[in-house]
Amino acid sequence: MSTTRFLTGITTTGTPHLGNFVGSIRPSVAASLTPGVQSFYFLADYHALIKCEDPVRIQRSTLEIAASWLAAGLNPEKVTFYRQSDIPEIPELTWLLTCVTGKGVLNRAHAYKASVDKNTAAGREHDDGVTAGLFMYPVLMGADILMFKAHKVPVGRDQIQHIEMARDMAASFNHLYGEHFVLPEAAIDDHVATLPGLDGRKMSKSYDNTIPLFSSRAQLQKLIGGILTDSRAPGEAKEVEGSALFQIYQAFATPEETEALRKAYADGIAWGDAKHLLLERVDQVIAPMRAQYEELIHNPARIEQTLLAGAERARALATPFIRELRSAVGLRSLVQASTAAKPAKAAKAALPAFKQYREADGKFYFKLVAADGRLLLQSTGFDAPKEAGQAIAQLQKDSAALQTLAPRLAPVDGVEAAEVTAALQALAEAAAA
Numbered sequence: 538m539s540t541t542r543f544l545t546g547i548t549t550t551g552t553p554h555l556g557n558f559v560g561s562i563r564p565s566v567a568a569s570l571t572p573g574v575q576s577f578y579f580l581a582d583y584h585a586l587i588k589c590e591d592p593v594r595i596q597r598s599t600l601e602i603a604a605s606w607l608a609a610g611l612n613p614e615k616v617t618f619y620r621q622s623d624i625p626e627i628p629e630l631t632w633l634l635t636c637v638t639g640k641g642v643l644n645r646a647h648a649y650k651a652s653v654d655k656n657t658a659a660g661r662e663h664d665d666g667v668t669a670g671l672f673m674y675p676v677l678m679g680a681d682i683l684m685f686k687a688h689k690v691p692v693g694r695d696q697i698q699h700i701e702m703a704r705d706m707a708a709s710f711n712h713l714y715g716e717h718f719v720l721p722e723a724a725i726d727d728h729v730a731t732l733p734g735l736d737g738r739k740m741s742k743s744y745d746n747t748i749p750l751f752s753s754r755a756q757l758q759k760l761i762g763g764i765l766t767d768s769r770a771p772g773e774a775k776e777v778e779g780s781a782l783f784q785i786y787q788a789f790a791t792p793e794e795t796e797a798l799r800k801a802y803a804d805g806i807a808w809g810d811a812k813h814l815l816l817e818r819v820d821q822v823i824a825p826m827r828a829q830y831e832e833l834i835h836n837p838a839r840i841e842q843t844l845l846a847g848a849e850r851a852r853a854l855a856t857p858f859i860r861e862l863r864s865a866v867g868l869r870s871l872v873q874a875s876t877a878a879k880p881a882k883a884a885k886a887a888l889p890a891f892k893q894y895r896e897a898d899g900k901f902y903f904k905l906v907a908a909d910g911r912l913l914l915q916s917t918g919f920d921a922p923k924e925a926g927q928a929i930a931q932l933q934k935d936s937a938a939l940q941t942l943a944p945r946l947a948p949v950d951g952v953e954a955a956e957v958t959a960a961l962q963a964l965a966e967a968a969a970a
């Protein structure tokens with residue numbers, strides 16, 4: 538199977554701005570439409586708690602970010618779009634990873650080190666004002682990524698270290714307990730522009746120089762009017778180099794349009810006219826999405842429903858996987874046969890299996906057992922072994938056969954349908970590999 542799985546998270550502390558659109562939302566939506574790609578996008582609201590203690594802001598930001606992504610064309614039928622805090626398996630995995638992560642590794646995380654350096658420079662105690670949440674940030678992020686076996690993680694350069702840490706956590710865990718995790722890689726797109734903000738520095742909420750993505754047209758006009766320019770008069774040639782206005786225009790315009798503006802700069806276009814061109818060009822892209830956004834943001838129930846449906850799909854993977862991981866580390870039933878943590882063995886044992894057998898009643902049965910030995914499916918009795926074999930073959934081929942075979946299956950307590958489906962898919966994938 539050649540599907541590549543992409544996963545990325547968006548921390549829910551702010552209002553999306555044009556820089557987020559150009560740097561993350563637009564390329565992610567485009568990537569999600571590529572054939573052979575499976576995408577997981579989620580709202581990292583547990584991460585938000587690390588930086589933000591304002592519950593109203595967290596909730597509002599979650600709504601705005603979800604509405605922005607959907608308005609920008611993210612199709613929740615095609616991608617798995619969910620809210621981190623709807624997946625209780627993620628904090629559970631965080632703990633398992635915490636126990637295989639060196640404290641020294643976390644000491645070296647850039648964000649944590651920056652806080653320590655700042656304290657040291659100010660003559661304060663090392664960890665002054667640093668929460669354990671900030672310290673643990675990379676482990677929570679590792680759980681986000683490893684839970685869904687992501688191959689590629691599209692992030693900004695400032696996040697590369699976190700992906701490398703996730704990779705190390707996966708490798709340590711696999712080494713100790715068998716091959717359970719995929720080793721992820723950062724995906725950095727060098728073609729994606731970093732947008733300058735109103736003052737010419739990188740557009741970022743920490744610089745307070747942003748243009749919100751879904752400003753009204755009037756607001757947009759006002760903000761664009763405030764973009765820093767030099768004092769060259771109309772008729773004087775202007776520099777495109779270092780012009781925030783030009784760079785923002787370029788991020789929204791075609792190459793031909795960009796060339797035309799470059800020429801207009803050389804010909805001495807007035808700043809007022811250039812700002813007008815920028816307003817029109819940006820608004821042309823934003824206006825159709827803005828209508829969508831307005832509709833969504835006034836309908837939080839619909840977004841809530843979309844996110845819950847996404848969480849359900851995500852959990853169909855996370856629930857059986859965390860069960861497998863718990864069992865791998867030894868958090869398992871006392872009656873289950875103990876297996877040593879031999880990586881090679883564990884890797885092989887990590888697949889569910891069909892078992893066929895004959896009962897005292899003379900009939901032929903089969904069952905599906907999970908990697909950890911738990912019963913997932915139990916058939917009723919067949920008259921001939923061939924019939925049982927055919928039923929197994931059908932299930933191995935397509936988990937949809939569960940429906941047609943339902944009358945031949947006996948209920949199994951405490952097993953969710955999603956888990957059975959996931960087990961069958963894992964078998965099909967292993968067979969195809």
Ligand code: TRP
Nearest residue numbers: 544545546547548581584678681
């Ligand atoms: N730390 C990321 C950021 O600030 C957000 C994030 C949280 C994330 N979990 C993730 C990104 C998992 C990628 C994968 O941008």
